Amino acid sequence: MTKITVKRLPKDPGPAAWNRILPPAPEYSPLTEDIKADWVVVGGGFAGIAAARRLAQLVEGESIVLLEAGRLADGPAGRNSGFMIDLPHELNSETYAGAIDKDLQQIRLNRTAIDFARDMASEYGMDAKVFDSCGKVTAAGTNKGIAHIASYKKHLDALGEPYTLKSEEEMQAWTGSDFYRFGLFTPGVVMIQPAAFIREAARGLSSQVKIYENTPVTSIEEERVLVTPKGRIRAGGIILAVNGHVQSFGYFPRRLLHVFTYASMTRRLTESEVKRLGGVPDWGVLPADPLGTTVRRCSDYSGSGDRIVIRNHATLNQSLEASDRNLKNAAVLQDRSFENRFPMLKGVEMEYRWGGRLCLSWNSVPAFGELDHRIWSACCQNGLGTVKGTLSGMMAAELAVLGESSEMLKEFMDHQKPRMLPPEPFLSMGANLTMRLKEWQAGKEL
Ligand SMILES: Cc1cc2nc3c(=O)[nH]c(=O)nc-3n(C[C@H](O)[C@H](O)[C@H](O)COP(=O)(O)OP(=O)(O)OC[C@H]3O[C@@H](n4cnc5c(N)ncnc54)[C@H](O)[C@@H]3O)c2cc1C
16 A cells, blocks of 8 residues: 555544533543554544444454544534434435345445444443433424425335324424424434443443544554554554545545534523423424434433534535635524524524534445455445444444455445546536525425
């Protein structure tokens, strides 16, 4: 291999609120010496944690190191809405047999990843508020949203997947809000407190995996020597679990889309505000319209208080950095979404506002596989990284240690390469205009 210079290190806009509302995290010190390791996983998100755990299961006795550029759970892994979704995000709009088979295959793979995370949760003693197998509701507040749910329901029927419907009254009793007119519940989703999940998974793994925080990889020299600011590691094998930043390592040029999405979290609600809101203490809804608003209501966990989280808005930022203006635009939309849903909480301010990186490919496939001799990629989760990151991390470890041996791995690898993107500035202009148009079309669902 030729020397790799890492062009860009991750920069995350705003605070990782899910991490901030927890008590201070235990620190893993940075690497400050030159060492050797049989395996090095780069990136401490869902993919990195899963790759490290699967390696620990497969190569007992070999040394495994995990390097994270910043603090664990401060990156996208601690910034997401915490839905571990078993069903494909958008079910195939076709109901012919081939399309159904593809969806069923995706569901099987997603559920394997969720079970892998569930085993971690149980082995490491995670609280039910950190890993909750409670299912999810897709909710609609408009006729258009209701039509989306009707089409989703048709596809669930074709797949033989179970669901129940929630009337307007049931939605109000559950959420406290009279915004939602209809809901569809599916039981296979897990809701996590994403930052707590990452922290606790790392704590559980740390007896088998040596973790270094604040240790960005700045280059990889010949013979797999990873260079970080204060130390170097000679690695037997490397798994890159850095999602879109795999491009900063020089791989998949012009094949990855770097999308930011944004969220706001309220301050702690007072007891009287909680009473005024009504509904149950913990719930989450995904929007029926793909460009609509995700909402979570969380009760206290470890002193975090009762809060509401609103997520919407997406921008394409091929620089891998979002601007202050992106955050401000998102804040305006999120305040409006909050007011529309929670008029009884008028005056409740947002304490945290943030954005986070997603990585997508044009043809919705992962950036996966062996990139160079003994360097593997577990990247590009196409927006659903809690599950797909976990899956690609597991699969990269299996590929690295066992080769293409399992049926599951063969199924996972049965896809094309990420497709080449249109040139700039057409790509960014076109994608951002399309997203703005779709947000506008989402209307009140936003
Ligand atoms: C607001 C928001 C809501 C979301 N909601 C959901 C949701 O409900 N469900 C869902 O499934 N997904 C959701 N996502 C997406 C999800 O967070 C990501 O897809 C997921 O975090 C990707 O996991 P990953 O492990 O592949 O990458 P990441 O979580 O991005 O982890 C990669 C890590 O690599 C580190 N890194 C990068 N470069 C280097 C380097 N040079 N050296 C060392 N370390 C490096 C980064 O610091 C980072 O911590 C959401 C995202 C956002 C922003």
